[in-house]
Amino acid sequence: MSETATATAARRFPWLKAALIASLAVNLLFVGAGVARFMVHEPPERVAGLSQVQLIPRKFFGELDQARKAELLGVFREMGPAFRDGRRAAREEIAVLASALDAEPYDPTRVEAAVGSFSDRSGKLVTAGGQTALKLIAMLTSGERKLLAKHIRQRADRGRGRGDKRED
DSSP, X not given: OHHHHHHHHHHHHHHHHHHHHHHHHHHHHHHHHHHHHHHHOSXXXXXXXGGGOTTSOHHHHHTSOHHHHHHHHHHHHHHHHHHXXXXXXXXXXXXXXXXXXXXXXXXXXXXXXXXHHHHHHHHHHHHHHHHHHHHHHHHOOHHXXXXXXXXXXXXXXXHTTOTTOOOO
């Protein structure tokens, strides 16, 4: 009887050991994630509408202190609902275009109207983004304007394949 108990215990031990090691690994992963989060000090921010203001690179905000960044990003938060509504309307206009393309008989006038409506909506979103950029730029100090100019140039240079070789 003692041989059976010893054999059973010997068969269970490797699975128990593997389960304990896996549990330890998962715990260490969570502890590591918590420590990393604590070391970063700032929460990840999702800035609604920032993509609509294509004139302001996201990296610009990375060099500002937390309080100033929050103050400037408030401009985007104010415009968030307008940008969301505009994007939602643009998606609806795309669906209208798809319906016009599927329609039998095909009506090119209906397609042109859908494309025109989408273009008008896109123009309004770009205009709103430009107005938001102007509002933000008016709030910047001289040093912040120079920093913004640097980031705009860097983004433009990356687009031309030049990398970050240019300095201000």
